[in-house]
Amino acid sequence: MRQDPTHELRPRPSTNGSSQNGSSPHTNGATKNGVAAEMETNGYHGTNGTMTVGGQQNTSPFYGHDREEVTRILLQSLNDLGYHGAAKQLSSDSGFELEIPSVAAFRRAVLEGEWEEAEVLLLGQEEAEGGVALGGGRAVSPTWRKSRLSVGSQNGFARHGLPLSDGADTTTLKFLLRQQKYLELLEGRDLNTALNVLRNELTPLKRDVPRLHALSGLLMCQSEDDLRSQAEWDGSQGSSRTHLLSEISRSISPSVMIPEHRLATLLSEVQEQEILNCQYHNTTAQPSLYTSHACSADDFPLQPLTELRNHSDEVWHLQFSHDGSMLATAGKDGLVCVYDTARWTIRHEFREHERSNTPAGDRGVVYVAFSPDDQYLISCSQNNEFVVVNVRDGRRVAVADHFDYPVSTAAWLPDSQTFVVGTQGSRRPLGLYSLRVSNGGGGGGVVRNNEIHSFRVPPWTPSPSRNGNGNGNGNGDAASTFRISDCAVSPDGSRLAATTLDNNLLLYDLRSRTKVAEWPMQDKLTSVTFSADGREVLLNMNEGRVFLVNVATGEVVRWFEGVAQRQFVVRSCFGGAGWEGEGGFVGSGSEDSRIYIWRRQTGLQVAALDAHASGAVNAVAWHPTDFSVLASAGDDRRMDERHTPPTTGTSTSAAAGGGARGVEE
Amino acid sequence: MGLAYNVYLNAKKIYGCKNCKTHLADHDEIISRNFRGQHGKAYLFNSVVNIQQGEAGERNMTTGRHVVRDIACRQCREVVGWKYDRAYESTEKYKEGKYILEQELLCLVS
Numbered sequence: 105m106r107q108d109p110t111h112e113l114r115p116r117p118s119t120n121g122s123s124q125n126g127s128s129p130h131t132n133g134a135t136k137n138g139v140a141a142e143m144e145t146n147g148y149h150g151t152n153g154t155m156t157v158g159g160q161q162n163t164s165p166f167y168g169h170d171r172e173e174v175t176r177i178l179l180q181s182l183n184d185l186g187y188h189g190a191a192k193q194l195s196s197d198s199g200f201e202l203e204i205p206s207v208a209a210f211r212r213a214v215l216e217g218e219w220e221e222a223e224v225l226l227l228g229q230e231e232a233e234g235g236v237a238l239g240g241g242r243a244v245s246p247t248w249r250k251s252r253l254s255v256g257s258q259n260g261f262a263r264h265g266l267p268l269s270d271g272a273d274t275t276t277l278k279f280l281l282r283q284q285k286y287l288e289l290l291e292g293r294d295l296n297t298a299l300n301v302l303r304n305e306l307t308p309l310k311r312d313v314p315r316l317h318a319l320s321g322l323l324m325c326q327s328e329d330d331l332r333s334q335a336e337w338d339g340s341q342g343s344s345r346t347h348l349l350s351e352i353s354r355s356i357s358p359s360v361m362i363p364e365h366r367l368a369t370l371l372s373e374v375q376e377q378e379i380l381n382c383q384y385h386n387t388t389a390q391p392s393l394y395t396s397h398a399c400s401a402d403d404f405p406l407q408p409l410t411e412l413r414n415h416s417d418e419v420w421h422l423q424f425s426h427d428g429s430m431l432a433t434a435g436k437d438g439l440v441c442v443y444d445t446a447r448w449t450i451r452h453e454f455r456e457h458e459r460s461n462t463p464a465g466d467r468g469v470v471y472v473a474f475s476p477d478d479q480y481l482i483s484c485s486q487n488n489e490f491v492v493v494n495v496r497d498g499r500r501v502a503v504a505d506h507f508d509y510p511v512s513t514a515a516w517l518p519d520s521q522t523f524v525v526g527t528q529g530s531r532r533p534l535g536l537y538s539l540r541v542s543n544g545g546g547g548g549g550v551v552r553n554n555e556i557h558s559f560r561v562p563p564w565t566p567s568p569s570r571n572g573n574g575n576g577n578g579n580g581d582a583a584s585t586f587r588i589s590d591c592a593v594s595p596d597g598s599r600l601a602a603t604t605l606d607n608n609l610l611l612y613d614l615r616s617r618t619k620v621a622e623w624p625m626q627d628k629l630t631s632v633t634f635s636a637d638g639r640e641v642l643l644n645m646n647e648g649r650v651f652l653v654n655v656a657t658g659e660v661v662r663w664f665e666g667v668a669q670r671q672f673v674v675r676s677c678f679g680g681a682g683w684e685g686e687g688g689f690v691g692s693g694s695e696d697s698r699i700y701i702w703r704r705q706t707g708l709q710v711a712a713l714d715a716h717a718s719g720a721v722n723a724v725a726w727h728p729t730d731f732s733v734l735a736s737a738g739d740d741r742r743m744d745e746r747h748t749p750p751t752t753g754t755s756t757s758a759a760a761g762g763g764a765r766g767v768e769e
Numbered sequence: 770m771g772l773a774y775n776v777y778l779n780a781k782k783i784y785g786c787k788n789c790k791t792h793l794a795d796h797d798e799i800i801s802r803n804f805r806g807q808h809g810k811a812y813l814f815n816s817v818v819n820i821q822q823g824e825a826g827e828r829n830m831t832t833g834r835h836v837v838r839d840i841a842c843r844q845c846r847e848v849v850g851w852k853y854d855r856a857y858e859s860t861e862k863y864k865e866g867k868y869i870l871e872q873e874l875l876c877l878v879s
Contacts, residue, residue, distance in 0.1 A: 420772045436772075470772060508790075512774065528774065587777055605777060672771030695771065720771040739771055 162198070175200045181367040206266060207361050214349045219285040226266055226281070226352065227274055267357040277352055279311050284348050286319060287337055291328050299323070383703065383710055385688060386731050388681045405734040405746040406711060410448050412743040414441050419737035421471050421675070421723050425478040428729035430495065432474065432481055433743050438467030440483045442495060445727070448745070452498050456483065456491040471513050475520040480539070482523060484511035490525055492539065502539055504555070507532055513590045517614065518597040522556070526588030526602055533586045534559040534602055536617070557617055559600075589673075590631050594638035599655065601641050603629035609643070611655065623658040631675040635687075642690060644669065644676050650692050652704075662707045668696040672720050678704065679726020679734065691734060693721030699736050699746075716740045775844065776818040784870065785878035786842040786849060791819045792878060793842065793849065794870060805831075808873035811850065817868045819843045825854050833858045840868060849874045 166174045175194070179202040182191040195201055203211070206225055213222035268274070282305045289298035302320060318335075325331040337344055353361050363369070371393060378397040379385055384404040391397035417437040424431050430451065431443045440454040457467050471484040480501060484490040489505035509529030516523045522538045536557040591602040593614070600612040607629060611621040628646040635642070640652045640661060650664040667674065676692035689710065691701045699713045699721055715721055719739025727733035734746045775791050782796035794817045804811040823839040830837075836855035841848045850870040856862050 418771065468772070510775075528777065530777075589774060605774065672773045674771075722772060 171198075172200050176202055176362060177366050177370075180362050180365075184365060184368075202362070204360065207356070210266060211349060214281075214352070215345050217285075217288060217345065219281055223278065223281050226277060226356075267360050268355055269357045273355070275309050275311055277355055279306065279309050280348060280351060282306050282309075283315075283319065284344065287322075287331070287335060287344075290322060290325070290331055293328075295323065380703075380705055383708065385703075386681050404711070405732050406713065407746060408715075409733065409745040412441075412443065412448060412745070413741060414450060414453070415439060415741050415743075417468075417741060418719070418739045419722065419741060419743055420468060420673075422725050422735055422737040422743055423472055423474060424725050424727055424735070425474045425495075426476055426728060427478055428727050430474070430478065431725070431735060431743075432472045433737060434469035434472040434483055435737075435741075436468040438469055438485065440469055440472055440481070442481065445730075445733075452495070454481075454483065454491075454493055454498070456493065456500060456503075457485045457487060457489065470510065473514050473516055473523075475516045475523070476518050477520040479520060480516075482514045482516070482525075484514050484525065486510040488527075488529075490514060492523075502537070504537065506555075509587070512588055515591050515593040515600070517593055518595070524591055524593060524600055524602075526591040528587040528589070528605065530587060532558060533588050533604075534591065559612060559617065559619075589629060590675075592632045592634045592641065594634045594655075595636055596638055599634075599638060601632050601634065601655070603632050603643070609641075609653070609658075621658060623653075630669070630673040633675075633677055635678055642676055642678060644674050644692065646670065648694075650676050650690065650700075650702075652690075662704075664690055664692070664700070664702045664707055664709070666700050666702075666709055666712060667692050667694045670695060673722065674720065675723040677723075677725055679731070680704075681731040687726065689726070691724040691726060693724050693736060693738075695720040697721060697738065699724055699734070701734075713746065715744050715746075716742060778818060783878045784875045786819075786845060786847065787874050787876045788847050789842060789845040790876065790878055791842050791844045793817050793819060793875065794868070800867060804869055806850065806869060806871040806873075808871050810872040811869050812872065813864065814868045814870055817870065820849070820868075821846070822852060823848075832861055835861065835864070847874065 163171055165171060175198045179191050179195055179200070182188075182194060183202065191202070210222055210225040213219075213225060268277075282301060286298055286301045286306060289295075289301060302316075302323075306316060306319065322331055322335055325334055331337070350364060353364065375391060375393070375397070378391065382397055382399050384399040384401050385397075386399065386404050412433070415433065415435040415437055416439070417435055419433055419435040421435075422431060422433040424445070429445055431445050432440060433443070434440045438455065438457045440452075440456070441450055442452040442454070443449065444451050457469060467485060467487050469483050469485045471482075473482050474480070474495070475482075479495060480492050481495050482490055482492045488507040488510055489503065490511045491500060492502040493499065494501050504525070507527050507529055508531065509527050511525060511527045513526040514523055521540055522536060524534065524536055526534050532555070535555045536559070538556045587605040589603050589605050591600060593600050598614055599620070600614050602610045602612070603625075604610065605628075607625045607627060609623045609625055609629065609632070610619060611623075612618065613620050625643070625645060627649075629643055630646070631642075631644040633642045634640075635652075639655055641655055642650065642652055644650050644667070646669055648665075648667045648669045650667050652661040652664075653659065654661050672695055674693045674695065676690060678687035678689070679691055680687045680689035688704055689701055690704045691699060694700055697714065697716045697718055697720065699711075699715045700709065701711045701713070702709050715736045716738035717740045721736050721738045723737045725735045727735070736744045736746075738744065778792045778795050780795040780797060783792050784794045784796065785792050794814045798815040798817075799812050800815055801813040802810070804813055817840070819842065820840040821843050823841065825836055825838040828835055828837050834857045835853055837851045837853055839848050839851050850868060852868045853864040853866065856864050
């Protein structure tokens with residue numbers, strides 16, 4: 105709202121002006137047609153023409169828009185920008201006023217704390233209706249009458265109040281005004297009057313009883329600061345009056361009192377629409393207002409940048425570190441590679457899973473995840489174990505092999521010390537593990553099997569006796585279907601989402617460690633990822649469906665079409681630039697060797713890149729800070745990076761049959 | 770090609786691959802126990818999971834001519850039995866589309 109004190113002087117000249125003209129146009133208007141509606145639709149432009157200086161008013165449309173609306177919005181914008189002189193000049197040139205005097209009077213009344221006058225101006229008199237008597241207590245009636253007189257002489261709206269927008273609730277408005285009055289009286293330590301207001305004005309409204317109780321509790325406050333903090337109220341000197349004005353102005357008909365910053369709102373809407381429609385919008389920079397906005401494909405990762413060919417077998421998963429400096433990949437050969445993303449050189453090769461004595465075919469690493477501080481990397485493998493290594497020095501930090509089924513997924517909590525692990529076994533399907541050992545022992549050693557909580561329903565009892573379960577549909581069965589295919593933790597660490605092998609999506613609250621919701625899905629689920637705000641999850645489902653689900657309601661928000669997925673695990677991710685860290689794009693692998701990218705807000709398919717020569721693209725990952733880089737992992741043993749096409753300079757590419765492609769500078 | 774999770778069965782008694790414990794069949798799906806394979810006793814199952822099928826070939830078995838194909842565990846690639854594609858004699862028609870798993874190559878997975 106306009107805090108500029110000089111502005112408050114501005115409406116006064118207009119009100120004085122109208123009364124100076126003798127026959128004030130308003131009363132004429134009121135008596136002439138007596139219908140407030142006509143005044144309302146016409147806004148106010150001095151039906152007598154007394155306000156214009158020098159001649160006729162121009163009413164021709166402005167490029168298809170109502171001249172009056174445009175001029176008044178311009179007036180408001182000029183005032184918002186601080187150019188009051190220009191605004192005055194514009195209003196005198198055009199003959200349009202930003203606000204009719206009653207609105208200006210109302211604004212002034214609220215900002216100065218003249219509540220009775222404000223209420224009368226807003227809602228008109230109500231003696232005939234027998235409703236709540238304005239001003240309530242006897243103590244305030246003289247001022248009320250006085251203000252009524254002064255108001256009445258200025259404009260004819262005293263009888264009807266300001267025109268309100270549809271659906272405005274007069275009781276709520278009264279409540280708001282009276283509440284502010286009450287709080288200010290309390291602040292001024294005028295407890296008796298305040299009590300009067302509470303009893304005679306607020307309570308009869310029969311509105312929001314809990315709030316009334318809270319307000320009456322405020323009487324006990326010892327000091328003003330106490331009052332302010334308890335009521336979460338800014339004080340009469342603060343911005344609370346302007347907030348109140350904004351609040352109430354939302355209920356006043358918009359043609360009488362233009363919503364705040366209307367021009368800015370309109371411009372933002374247009375920009376948002378353009379951004380939504382922009383196919384390759386991959387920046388956070390605000391588009392210029394001068395032209396329509398459309399991003400070119402230059403900022404978008406479409407061209408291959410480099411191939412990484414370190415794996416000897418299919419690459420199943422890959423992930424960037426949270427700061428974007430490293431890329432970890434994992435594959436069927438049991439090897440975990442960590443690359444440096446600046447030069448795409450190998451930093452580490454972890455062959456942790458080869459230490460255990462399982463046959464070579466069984467050692468595939470299915471999942472890798474960086475801890476949020478990028479210090480640790482967990483790798484989950486098919487030989488029923490997971491290993492946590494420290495990325496800086498390559499040491500093994502923790503291991504757990506007490507599983508009897510493959511470990512399928514893991515997710516870190518924000519503290520980088522605890523993580524959730526999901527497996528395909530029925531005994532330990534979903535467990536919470538910690539790198540810290542509770543008894544404090546073993547400072548430098550490897551933490552082993554340190555499960556601190558198991559999300560199992562019902563709890564597993566070690567005794568394997570199932571004979572007493574009648575027809576076998578007892579506890580054993582309920583647990584055996586609870587095998588986890590993927591899990592994800594929301595970025596704030598409060599929620600855990602997990603998908604099971606029998607097509608359910610489970611949601612847990614991590615603080616209380618209880619199950620919050622369980623939604624059955626139609627087909628096999630292979631991947632779940634949280635969005636940055638933790639309110640939506642991205643799911644990959646069999647038969648080629650990728651969709652967003654709202655975490656609070658379990659409803660599908662948006663579908664993304666095009667992926668082929670029938671038998672394998674295909675993963676997707678969020679990515680790209682966007683407001684508040686929310687990626688603007690969704691990318692997914694697919695069994696037809698392509699990477700698919702969609703616009704997240706609209707579901708529009710942006711690209712279908714032929715990424716790999718053959719086989720499925722198992723996973724994609726978007727670089728978290730450099731939005732023009734996208735990496736994919738495929739069955740042809742390659743990790744592909746994609747970049748923007750070169751804008752300047754030469755492009756050198758050494759294309760050799762079947763060999764690695766060169767880096768495009 | 771690609772990563773695919775194994776299918777897990779939900780039953781009281783599950784037979785799995787002796788090598789890698791992958792779930793193969795449900796005990797309740799047994800149709801007959803009266804079979805013999807290369808390694809001894811074998812069972813005829815209605816349905817099995819997690820197997821890869823081989824090439825079909827005509828074979829002369831003790832009960833007559835059949836078209837069969839070998840089946841192997843998906844994970845460790847060990848042959849665990851065979852599947853009947855076609856039976857030429859009318860009395861053997863009931864075997865068509867069913868699977869044989871040899872007891873010697875199975876283990877019980879609780």
